[in-house]
Amino acid sequence: MRGGGLLFLALALAFAACGVAGYGVHPLSRIAVHRARVALDESAAVRASPKLLGSRGEDTHWVTVDFAVPHASDDDWIGVFSPSEFNASTCPGSQRSGQIPGPDICSAPVKYQFANYSSGYAQSGKGTLKFQLINQRQDFSFGLFTGGLSNPTLVAVSNKIAFANPKAPVYPRLALGKTWNEMTVTWTSGYDTSEASPIVEWGMKGSPPVRTTADTATFGRERLCGEPASTVGWRDPGFIHTAFLKNLRPDKE
8 A cells, every 4th residue: 555655656746747847838939930041942832721711700710731842851840920921021120220130030920830740741742731720810821941940941931811800809708897796898809999999788688788888908019028029929919808897786697
């Protein structure tokens, strides 16, 4: 019995050590975007389909990415970029001042997969991968990289794809309010208050509906503490809308 207890303790400590070792290491943080180089290769190619996402109002969509490279390697990878223009010359705020040059690529990918996840890629140099994308208020493109995650080199860029309504209100969240009889509804969209009025229509069962106007907030890269959050890690948050539903009653629908 004592031996069994010691074995259980040893296994528990081993799992705990593994958990500590991996804590806080996000997969995207392994990509050295600041070292990325652009060396487009005419013999490499990436193609994404379909070009139009969410045509039926969906806010998520699966995308198929076909790619080819003349000399395949196990550390080749495909990155998803949004906005689709991620060359440093096209992105505001990406160039450093003075004599220190900025990175060739101005934004980190929002997702990536290794190319060899596609069966047969190592032998043929051709592959197909699927990515699930969510509506993030901007269009997307895919980049094919060689050199692994630590020294990435961009060799091909795909066509652009986008959601039918990139500004659509998405991802509603409910939370408790400031008082016991209040709740908040928060969602995100691409609409400023000059373009649309954010409201929530709600009501108690059997009562007329009530319309509550939401507060709207956003922030810019200048509000962040510094690099990389304000450079390659920056992503426009869109507009965050919050409505307060007040005078709610317990045990009432």
